[in-house]
Amino acid sequence: MGSSIGANIKRLREARGWSQSRLAHEVCRAAGVIGDPVGRQEVSRWETGKRTPREWLPFLAAALGVSVEALREPQKPAEAPLPTLDDFLPEGDPLSPLEGRSGRRVGMGEVDDLQQRVHGLRLADDVLAGGDLIRPALRDLRRAVKLYRENTFSGEVGRQLLRQIGELAQIAGWIASDAGQHAEAERIYRLGISAARQAEDHTLAGNIAGSLAYQLSNTGRESEGVTLAQAALHDAGSDAPPKARALYLDRVAWAHTKAGGIEHGQQAMRALGEAGQALSEDSPGTESPAYLYWVDAGELRVMESRVYTELHRPLRAVPLLREVLSAYDATHTREMALYLSWLAVALADANEPEEAAAVAERVISLGADTPSERVAERVRVILSRLQEYAEVPEVAALLAGHQAA
Structure with missing residues (x-):
């Protein structure tokens, strides 16, 4: 029964769009108590079945606008829970205030x-x-x-x-x-x-x-x-906000791409299309958080080109990457190196090893002074991909130079 109650509490809370902290506050208000003896961690324990509400059950029901019986009622398992x-x-709550805080007023x-x-x-x-x-x-x-x-x-x-x-x-x-x-x-x-x-x-x-x-x-x-x-x-x-949804969908597209397989590839392309549609809904009058300042059509093209590269579709990836790189701020060294790394791999996939080697040289040069593990990993990926062309003079010189270094 405890697990049924927990599942019902969570379902009803999420249906109202409340956080666990908000539900804890509403329960205390329904009970007419002060000092918030119920907090987010307690609600989390109720929802996971680690603890049963017991005396708080009537106040939970009142806060959620249902009967106590409705909270106890077993629910049919969803076919595909979101x-x-x-x-x-x-684990725990690293943000919980210290007991008896004696600091200043902020x-x-x-x-x-x-x-x-x-x-x-x-x-x-x-x-x-x-x-x-x-x-x-x-x-x-x-x-x-x-x-x-x-x-x-x-x-x-x-x-x-x-x-x-x-x-x-x-x-x-x-x-x-x-x-x-x-x-x-x-x-x-x-x-x-x-x-x-x-x-x-x-x-x-x-x-x-x-x-x-x-x-x-x-x-x-x-x-x-x-x-x-x-x-x-x-x-x-x-x-x-539209920019936020575009970014979430970008991440979904990349996750499906990395998961591999035809179905995931189709899901990735669908998410990219939805990301573009979401961004098109952004307008000068639409407010977005300041931290999304970098999300724009150019960034979506970058992700699209990376997805095409990962799916081994270089004829789509190379033109997109060239377009993005032609207008990119050269002071952003790490991102320049990363984007060039995708171009190098796409060129190798397009059977252009000489040009891929030239681009790889630029990536290695930029990465030499950039303490980024992402760039270092991309260099390893490029060199591994170019092993197939080890007999091409430009590639052989690149591999030999890197090994010597």
């Missing part, structure tokens, strides 16, 4: 300062690699979590702090992943998802989850990547 982000939250000034730090880190990531930024990124994240846990603030300031922690976790996780610290990046991303969901910012939660899905897809966990990318798209809902 994925959810709940399973990707961190206001919107601190939120603004944190927002500036996040924005500065994001801009730095455009031109610097993960190895250069990992230390300041982790330092800023630790400070932000400490600020939230040890001090006092109003409800609105608390939500804004959680939102900034979520944004900081997204960029810090991205930086850690670029530095090759994948386990650390995953922990950071999960922390960020938790912060965004507690702040009830579903758009941000979807962005962070999509970043983690991207890492999973690229590190041998393709099935998990598909599940999480789809969960990010679903949980954000149809009300997400």
Whole structure:
């Protein structure tokens, strides 16, 4: 019976679009108690069946607008349950406030300062690699979590702090992943998802989850990547800004591409089409979060070209990559190296080994001064792909030079 109650609580909560924190607050209000003795962790335990509500059951029913009997009623299992982000939250609650907090009173000034730090880190990531930024990124994240846990603030300031922690976790996780610290990046991303969901910012939660899905897809966990990318798209809902939906769909497309197979390839192409449609709905009057500043038609073309490369369709990939690279900002060294790496592979697939070798030389040269594990991995991919053409003089010289280095 406990599992039925938990499933019903979760189903009814999600139908209302409430977070676990919101339901906990509503239960306390229905019970007429103060101090919020029920919190998000308790609701999570009820939903997973680890604990039974017992005396809280009538207040749960009142908060959710149903009878106690309806909460107890067994539900027929869904044929294909939609994925959810709940399973990707961190164990325990690393954001829970410390008991008897004695810190100072925090206001919107601190939120603004944190927002500036996040924005500065994001801009730095455009031109610097993960190895250069990992230390300041982790330092800023630790400070932000400490600020939230040890001090006092109003409800609105608390939500804004959680939102900034979520944004900081997204960029810090991205930086850690670029530095090759994948386990650390995953922990950071999960922390960020938790912060965004507690702040009830579903758009941000979807962005962070999509970043983690991207890492999973690229590190041998393709099935998990598909599940999480789809969960990010679903949980954000149809009300997400067009740019956000385009980004979620981009991640879905890549996850299916990395999963491999004809069906996944078809799903990838479908998601790319839907991403383009979503972005076309963006207009000057449409508000999008500032962190989506980089999502535009050019970025969608990059993903489209990468998907075509991965699906071994070089006649579609090469023209797209040439178009993107011709207009790309050369100061963004890491991204330039990455995009060129896809062009090198596509040219090899198109049976143009001489040109592929020339492009590979540029990738290696750019990567030499870029402490990015992503670039290093792409160099390994290119060199492996070119082994087939080892007897071509340009390729032989490239392979020999790299081996000597």
